[in-house]
Amino acid sequence: MAALTIASKANQAVTLPVLLLVQYINTNDQDLAISIDFQDVEKVSEETPFKLDQHHGETLQSSASINVKLMESKILHGQDRQVVEEWVVGGRVSNLAPTDFKSIEGPLLELDHHLTLRSYVVGYTLTAADLAVWGAIRGNKIAYAAIKKGVMINVTRWFKWIEETNDWVAPVVLSLNAHAQERKVAKSKEGANYDIALPDTDKGVVTRFPPEPSGYLHIGHAKAALLNDYFAHEMYKGTMICRFDDTNPSKEKEEFQQSIVEDLALMGIKPDKTSHTSDYFQQLYDQCLTLLKAGKAYADDTERETMQHERFDGIASKRRDATIEENLARFEEMKKGNEEGVRWCLRAKISVDNPNKAMRDPVIYRCNPQPHHRTGEKWKVYPTYDFACPIVDSMEGITHALRTIEYRDRNPQYNWMLDALNLRKPNIWDFARMNFVRTLLSKRKLTKFVDSGHVWGWDDPRFPTIRGIRRRGMTIDALREFILKQGPSRNIVNLDWTLFWATNKKYIDPIAPRHTAVVLEHAVTATVKGARVAAYTEDKPKHGKNPDLGTKKVAYSSEILIDQTDAQSFTPDEEITLMNWGNAIVRKISHSLNPLHASRVTALELDLNLQGDVKTTKQKITWLATSGQELIPVDLVDFDFLITKDKLEEDDNVDDFLTPRTEFRTPAVADGNFAIVQEGEVVQFERKGYFRVDQAFRHGERAVAFCIPTGKVNAGK
Secondary structure (H helix, E strand, O other): OEEEEEEOOOOHHHHHHHHHHHHHHHHHOOOOOEEEEEEOOOOOOOOOOEEEEOOOOOEEOOHHHHHHHHOOOHHHOOOOHHHHHHHHOOOOOHHHOOOOHHHHHHHHHHHHHHOOOOOOOOOOOOOHHHHHHHHHHHHOHHHHHHHHOOOOHHHHHHHHHHHHHOOOHHHHHHHHHHHHHHHHHOOOOOOHHHOOOOOOHHHOOEEEEOOOOOOOOEHHHHHHHHHHHHHHHHHOOOEEEEEEOOOOOOOOOHHHHHHHHHHHHHOOOOOOEEEEHHHHHHHHHHHHHHHHHOOOEEEEOOOHHHHHHHHHHOOOOOOOOOOHHHHHHHHHHHHHOOOOHHHOEEEEOOOOOOOOHHHOOOEEEEEOOOOEOOOEOOOOEEEOHHHHHHHHHHHOOOOEEEEEHHHHHHHHHHHHHHHHOOOOOOEEEEEOOOEEOOOOOOHHHHHHHHHOOOOOOOOOOOOOEHHHHHHHOOOHHHHHHHHHOOOOOOOOOEEOHHHHHHHHHHHHHHHOOEEOEEEOOOOEEEEEEOOOOOOEEEEEEOOOOOHHHOEEEEEEOOEEEEOHHHHHOOOOOOEEEEOOOEEEEEEEEEEOOOHHHOOOEEEEEEEEEOOOOHHHOOOEEOOEEOOOOOOEEEEEEEEOOOEOOOOOOOOOOHHHHEOOOOEEEEEEEEOHHHHHOOOOOEEEEOOOEEEEEEEOOEOOEOEEEEEEOOOOOOOOO
16 A cells, blocks of 8 residues: 655645545545555655655655656546646646745636636546646635635636535545644644643642533533643643532432543543542531631622622622621521521622622522432532632642633632632633534533433433534544644634544544445336346455455345435446446436426446446446345434524524424435444445444344534534
């Protein structure tokens, strides 16, 4: 196997044309396979941004020599090799590489004139000339901007035509851009991006991850957990504590706590200690008494809406100047959990009108008679997170409190609590939370989706929970890599899921066995003349590039099933390739007699032509023999985002932005080998994508497979 190495920092107008040619060969030339590796450098050799190591030992390093070698594949040049090579090798593509408009204006105008009344650069089909020129323009920010503005009509028309009729080019661009994007967002976990100069690390590092057991972990929590784990265990060889913030018995369940423990283990996070805020209820109660006796807290029975209004407008509560004795008495009523006690809360006496509204006398204790899932009915009063977190951090020896940036306004409040109680203060570091387009990460809103039945549960594959994205097909290795590459930056970004799933693809592609599926709706039966009368099977590799996966049985018969979409694309006497078999010539196409469905194909007759050259055919299709195997029924399920808006604002009503339909289920049949695929395994249905098996096949019960996004489109989560 040959190997192409590309410098990901190099000018993409130079590297993208070569990358597109190699990817096209890998996809369409069964006799050639070229691995692709990116290096985070500007040049992989002294002068060039790439090199091609051939299987016989020779290494090519210039774009010209590499392109000449690639042009040996017939699928790249069709019938006009000399003309195509003039474009690809002769310098016309390289003329589009300079990054100033003055230098490329002439070549672009020449190209625009050339493309008048042309759909392709050379001839009447896609060639290397189209791919290389398209790649040079797409990789050049100046040229690409001119195309998007429509400055040159013919080039713009042609550029869009190539992109729209070759949907595989977008992922190739994404794969190259992914490396550049990763450098911009954050360097790898070994890189300088993690050198954020945390203070006092020479005295030891103790971090904590404090989830509330009131729901399942989502991808935002995963970032916090992984960053705390990384700083504690990998960067400073310290200690990490997982502390469950179980201060609200109305929302918490043992089920949620257990799921968090399991999800952390799945992500490879092993806390050195697990604790609960409830372990410190007595100490927190005592500290609250200390504040009350020092006149630094007071009891308040102001109604919730009025309190919110007063805090916003900087108005003092009517209870703010109550005596210490009055406040202690009311706290005692709260502790009893009686009718009088539930009317009251305790507030820290910090400020009435501080410009930072988080400092305006926040609530620190509430009365809740409901039993706690760990302490039962022992307590009727519970501290708020804002009160408990800094105190327990100090008591547990936390040295560095890593918090998402939305807590920044509450950092002075955090320090005030510790100063008021004369407790040691940990260092605080803010990092940006991870937001994704068209995705809800609010636990309250996610709970509403679950409770309303809008989704199947917390592990719904449309959910951003760890269990949801794993059920959709995300690997833990990809999840860790993606999150750690975001780093502890404070820059707030709204991420697109495409890069997330593109990271996952590189983990699943080498290990996903290849299978075949045909959509049942209007599937076409094709008669194959020249095939053996009796059905038979042959052993074929499960993965063309990974022999370690073993072999599978491919059945052959004189009748085969073909997807309706493929059948409609054929023309009489066209030569096509039946993948894993050989070429065939379409001799007869029968259509529906119903005038409403005149384009629907009802039957095909093919002449097998095993001597045909698979490199010359435009269409390479999947198919299934109707004899010689048991066809396995399977539902192929794809999903869309749950909401229609990229980012919901605070005053947006979620119900106004619900996607009307988010589940798309397509009945199909798969090859007989699919019968033994187990739940949780990832496969590739060739030409349909990657799928995770959510329900394995059982006789009398259809298999169910979820489509795994790969970054080609903004796949829903």
